[in-house]
Amino acid sequence: MNALFSWLADPAHWSGSAGIPARLVEHLWYSVLALALGAVVALPIGALVGHGRRGGFLIVGSANGMRALPELGLLTLLVLLMGIGLLPVTLALAVLAIPPLLAGTYSGVRNVDPGAVDAARGMGMREWQVLFKVELPNALPLILGGLRGAALQVIATAAVAAYVSFGGLGRFLIDGLRTRDYPQMAAGAVLVAVLALVVEGLLALLQRAIVSPGLRGGGRRSPTVTVGRPAPAPANPEPVPVREPAGAEP
C-alpha cells in the first residue's frame, strides 16, 4: 500500500508522454470515440424500432448476445486482422457500448405513455415530430441510463487496449504486470477504478440536470397541474357527462 502511494506521489510519473495525465487523456479519448461510434449505431436503431413498436425481441436478444462477446478476444482478433491502430481499438470498444445504449433507447421510446403519443398525433404532429418532440424527450432518463452503463463498460475495458500495445491507463497495468512492478500495477488499477467512478458520478449529475423536471421521480406518472385548490370530491359521486353534446340544450 505504501509503495502504491509513493508511486502515485512520484512527480516523475505525472509528466511526459508516459505520465499519468497523458495516459488519462488517451484513455478518455478512446472511450469518447467508442461511445460516439456506438451511439451513432445504437440511437437511431433503438429509436426507430421503439417508435415502430415492433421487433423489440430482436433488439433485446441481440443486445444480450453482444453482452457475452469477450472483449479481449474481439480486440486481439481485430488487431490481428486490421493491424495496430486506433480503428480496431475503437471498433472493439464500440461493440461494448452498443448493447446498453440500444436497450436503453429502445425501452425508453417503447415505454413512453401511449396517451401522450396519441395526443401528439391528434395535435397534427408528423411522425418525426412525434419522435423528436415527444418520445425522445420522454425517453431521456432511460437513454441516459444506457449511456451511463455504456460509458462504465467502455472505460473499464479500455484498459485492455494496452495489451495490444496501445496507450491509456491500461499501460500501467500491463507494463507493471510484465515487469512485476507491483506498485505500478496497483496504481493503474486504482486510477482506472477512480476514473470509472468519477465519470459515473458526473453522468448521474448530467442526467439530473437535463432530464425534464416532469419526468423526475421515476415511473410514467404524468405531471398533474393543479390550479388553485383542488375541488373537494363529492361525497356521493354521480356520473357527470364531461361534455354536453352540441345542440342538446333547447
Added chain:
Amino acid sequence: MVWDWIPRNLGMIGGLLGEHVVLALLPVLIGLVLAVPIGWAAAGNRALRGVLVPAASVLYTIPSLALFIVLPAIIGTRILDPLNVVVALTIYTVALLVRSVADALGAVPSMVVAAATAMGYRPGRRFVSVELPLAVPVLVAGLRVAAVSNISLVSVGALIGVGGLGQLFTDGYQRNFPLEILTGIVMVLLLALVVDGLLVLIGRVSTPWTRVGANA
C-alpha cells in the same frame, strides 16, 4: 491446412472450456448463497437498503482487470492465483444480485406474507417456502446477467495468466493466429448461450404456478 488446428487441439480447448466453466460459474453459486441473506436484510430494513444497494453498485463499477490485480494485496493471494478471478467475479455477482434479491423480496405482496403468517408460518420457514419462491423470476433474471457477464469477464483473466478460454486470445495474439482467437470467441458465446438457456429452464421448472396463471 489452417483449419486442422481445431481438431488437433480439441483436448486443449476442452480443458480450457472446463476451466472457464468453473471460473465463471463457481462465483455465481457462491454469490447467490451470499446475496440471498444480504438482500433479505436489505429488503427488511430501509436504512440498511439505503447503504447496501448503492454500495453494491459502486463495487460493480470497479473494472475487472483492476480488481484482478488489486485483490492479491487485499486478500493476500499470489498474483497469478485463480482464486483472484473467483473472488473478483463473486464480488460482481453479489453486487448484482443483492439488488435483485432486495427488489424481488420487496415486491412480494404483503397480503401473501400476512396470509402465510396467519397460517402459522414462522419467519424462517415463511421466507424459505413463500417469499423466496415468489422471488425466483426476478432472481433468475439477475442470475442470467451475472452468469453471462462472468463468462465474458473470465477471459480478461488471461492477462494475469488465469483465463480459461481467454488464453486462446493471448496465445493466438502472440502467435499471430486469428483462427485460435476466433475459436475462443465462438466457444465463449456458445457457453454463454447454453448457460443462459439452462437458467431460463431452471426458472421455468421451479415456478410452475406462473404458467398456470398465464393459461387461466
